[in-house]
Amino acid sequence: METIFVEEELPVADLQKLGLFRDGKILLEPDAVQALLSGRRTELIGLSNLQADGFVIERLDAKLSLDRSPDGIVVVKAHPIYKDAQPHPQLNEHEAAVLSEKGLASIRKVYGNPPGKSATYVIEYDPETKEFVSYRPEQVKAPEKVNGEKLTDKQKEDFRNGDLVTLSDGTRFQHRASVSKGILSDRKALVLSVLLDGGISYLLITGIRNLIGANTPQKEAYTKGYKEALEDMQRHQRSTGELQAQQLADENHKRGYSRGSSR
Structure with missing residues (x-):
């Protein structure tokens, strides 16, 4: 997935001060890291024993985001309640x-x-x-398809602008920068198809929050389009895995490797 930041830019010193980097590891869930790299905010994270201006804060619940200064330096910003x-x-x-x-x-x-x-x-x-x-x-990277339905240029523009997008089956969704998954919907899960490097990448997003001001509970994800898109994603993953395995075998063959080789 294309992102605004790359993982190598994550400011380790800032994360250490927040107690989120230890022994060479980032102590954040993958969803939180993806949200940061995508320029969004994480969900609320419990931070402990923070030191600031000579004071010690035993616990602070805050969302995190990344910001790039005019000179290119990336910093972590904390957003308390x-x-x-x-x-x-x-x-x-x-x-x-x-x-x-x-x-x-x-x-x-x-x-x-x-x-x-x-x-x-x-x-x-x-x-x-x-x-x-x-x-x-x-x-904002707009998806090419949602639940297998190709988005029009107008729908992509609406998505980037945070406007509501409606599919032919009535499924509604919109981009949201203040939530970690970056999307709201009247469905609990969506399958997104995103164009990356000339190829299609599938993203299954679950646990999606409901739309702003929604008066009805979220619907289940299992529309016809969702099921077909999920099957397409699974076929794509299988074929990609088989292709990668074949490419590895071909490369090993070129180098003279084979099963049972003692090299």
């Missing part, structure tokens, strides 16, 4: 209210500094930390 909604410099009071109080999913804004280098940002509200989260739509 605030008592009140934190202001955002690009939102007026009305915009902040409709996001935090009225349940609007997101707002698109054009801003930037210096003048002439403005860009479009999507701003959403994270009710867990009470912060506003912004992202660049062009940095």
Whole structure:
């Protein structure tokens, strides 16, 4: 899966200060690492014995994200749970209210500094930390297919902008930067087909959160399209595994290796 950051850029020193790197290992779940590398926030993580400004914080629940400074340095940012909604410099009071109080999913804004280098940002509200989260739509990788149904260019654009996308069978979903999986849906699971390096990669995403402001419980995942896409993914995995095994065998043959060889 293409990401905004690469694993080698993870700031080990920052993770060590948070107690999340020890003995050469990152003490985060794979989903959390993937969220960080993709430019999203993790789920809430319990941090212990933090030292800051001469104080020791025994426990702090916070989400984590990565940020890249203008000079290219990547740092870990912690997002604790605030008592009140934190202001955002690009939102007026009305915009902040409709996001935090009225349940609007997101707002698109054009801003930037210096003048002439403005860009479009999507701003959403994270009710867990009470912060506003912004992202660049062009940095979001839209899937080619969802549950086997090919998305139109308009649907891909809507997804990158955080707008609701609806499939022909009624399945609804949208991109969400403030959740670790990066997607919300009225279905509990989806199969995404993503174009990577000229080929298709399948992603089975389970445990998806419901849509913002949903008035009905999530539906089960097992639509016809989901089942067929899951079968396609399994066939792809089998064929890819067989191909990799054959490539390895061919390479070993070229090098003079064979089963039982003592080399």
